[in-house]
Amino acid sequence: MRKKRRVAPSFIGLDSFMDIVTNVIGALFFVVVYAALSSLGAKGKLTLPLLSESATEPVTFECRKNTVIYPDLENFMKKLQEVIDRHKGQGSDAIMEALEKAQIKSDYYQLRNKLRVEQTAGPPGETGRELSAGSSNFRRRLAKLDPSKHHVFFIVRADSFEVFRTARSVAVEMGFKVGWEPFETNSHLSVGGGSGGDMRDRIFR
Amino acid sequence: MRRVRQRVFAPPSLFPFLSVLVCLIGTLIFLAVAVAPTSLEKAAAGIELEIIQGAHTHNKEPIILECSAGQARSLDGVYSFAESAEGAGSSFLSSLYSGPFTRFVENLSRYDQQKYVLFLVKPDGLSVFETLRGKLMQRNREKCVSSVFVIEELAAESVKQMQKELPGRVEYSDRTLSFYRRMSADERETLRKYFSTSYAHSAIDRLFEQSQSTPLWVDYGVELIPKNYEIKSVRQREAPEAKKGETNK
Numbered sequence: 001m002r003k004k005r006r007v008a009p010s011f012i013g014l015d016s017f018m019d020i021v022t023n024v025i026g027a028l029f030f031v032v033v034y035a036a037l038s039s040l041g042a043k044g045k046l047t048l049p050l051l052s053e054s055a056t057e058p059v060t061f062e063c064r065k066n067t068v069i070y071p072d073l074e075n076f077m078k079k080l081q082e083v084i085d086r087h088k089g090q091g092s093d094a095i096m097e098a099l100e101k102a103q104i105k106s107d108y109y110q111l112r113n114k115l116r117v118e119q120t121a122g123p124p125g126e127t128g129r130e131l132s133a134g135s136s137n138f139r140r141r142l143a144k145l146d147p148s149k150h151h152v153f154f155i156v157r158a159d160s161f162e163v164f165r166t167a168r169s170v171a172v173e174m175g176f177k178v179g180w181e182p183f184e185t186n187s188h189l190s191v192g193g194g195s196g197g198d199m200r201d202r203i204f205r
Numbered sequence: 206m207r208r209v210r211q212r213v214f215a216p217p218s219l220f221p222f223l224s225v226l227v228c229l230i231g232t233l234i235f236l237a238v239a240v241a242p243t244s245l246e247k248a249a250a251g252i253e254l255e256i257i258q259g260a261h262t263h264n265k266e267p268i269i270l271e272c273s274a275g276q277a278r279s280l281d282g283v284y285s286f287a288e289s290a291e292g293a294g295s296s297f298l299s300s301l302y303s304g305p306f307t308r309f310v311e312n313l314s315r316y317d318q319q320k321y322v323l324f325l326v327k328p329d330g331l332s333v334f335e336t337l338r339g340k341l342m343q344r345n346r347e348k349c350v351s352s353v354f355v356i357e358e359l360a361a362e363s364v365k366q367m368q369k370e371l372p373g374r375v376e377y378s379d380r381t382l383s384f385y386r387r388m389s390a391d392e393r394e395t396l397r398k399y400f401s402t403s404y405a406h407s408a409i410d411r412l413f414e415q416s417q418s419t420p421l422w423v424d425y426g427v428e429l430i431p432k433n434y435e436i437k438s439v440r441q442r443e444a445p446e447a448k449k450g451e452t453n454k
Binding site: 017018026028051054156158159161162180182183201204 | 226263321323327328372431
């Protein structure tokens with residue numbers, strides 16, 4: 001009987017495979033850390049704005065509850081001015097009474113107590129992440145405007161500094177001059193009074 | 206003769222070692238990804254403020270005041286203004302014209318014409334910012350203005366146009382023309398074209414002369430800083446093409 005020859009088991013050398021795996025994983029690890037660091041680092045950039053006045057028309061947005069809303073303040077002010085113009089020459093008491101009767105309001109503001117423009121809860125705004133998307137309402141609204149005729153003005157509530165910085169960079173990237181004014185979270189706006197003219201005409205360069 | 210049995214030596218299997226290694230790396234990556242957001246956010250909260258001179262549309266140097274919790278402090282620690290000290294006057298009006306910040310602004314106007322005040326406002330520093338900014342604006346509007354009676358009546362539309370052309374600089378009411386800041390020759394020419402009488406033109410010339418002796422306007426800027434941001438250091442860098450020619454008018 002013929003004796004069966006025993007075949008020695010053969011092993012695949014895994015050394016080189018292991019080298020490749022560990023190197024790839026190590027490289028990926030560095031890439032992940034670098035990407036995370038650079039994306040967070042961009043948040044830390046600061047500008048050195050200097051106040052200037054603009055001759056262009058303001059388009060006002062508001063940063064409230066860390067979202068960006070469009071309060072249509074320009075239309076609100078137009079309605080208010082129309083009431084004032086209708087009662088011009090009738091004395092300040094008559095104008096105040098007319099304003100009270102007119103009940104001027106928008107989705108986000110309401111005229112109360114004569115010239116106090118008080119906040120009302122309106123539809124939710126867009127978050128920082130939504131703003132960065134190409135299809136955001138904020139971007140679409142800006143795309144309809146002409147940077148040589150309009151500038152963007154932000155009313156920034158104290159709870160929304162973070163989203164303001166995102167919205168501002170989007171507006172600047174789209175070629176607009178930008179102005180802003182910080183407000184306490186729940187404070188109202190006032191019409192008229194105060195020195196320095198309309199705050200919406202202020203831009204920073 | 207006894208036959209010598211040939212032994213076959215098999216190389217050690219690396220599979221268990223490799224799987225342990227890959228599992229370990231996987232676990233480490235998972236840990237890093239889980240821990241990174243919090244630790245990196247903390248690191249990012251410390252902003253390194255880089256001032257690139259000439260990289261902006263102005264070449265003024267900022268004096269940076271960080272407004273937080275009732276105090277405004279310069280980053281180099283030289284200036285510090287407490288809100289309580291600024292409103293220390295016996296009345297609202299007197300508090301506008303006294304206090305350390307008012308003196309600071311006057312000195313800035315006299316000696317450092319290339320500097321401006323940059324307020325870095327944190328959410329809890331709105332109140333001190335409004336106090337200081339209010340004083341600065343009031344001072345500018347009251348001290349850096351010149352007025353003349355021009356006699357000539359201007360139509361409302363022309364006034365609007367004039368203010369659009371010289372934003373923030375000019376006011377017209379009751380046939381009196383007021384100009385803020387020091388007037389440049391170009392601005393004088395712009396004003397002249399809105400008036401037709403020789404009296405108004407000579408009044409504008411007088412306004413030009415007057416405006417040259419008003420105290421200098423102190424400019425300011427505002428930057429908003431989220432609450433978790435801490436400014437760790439300030440670095441200055443010269444931009445390759447510094448813009449020139451910006452002066453305090």
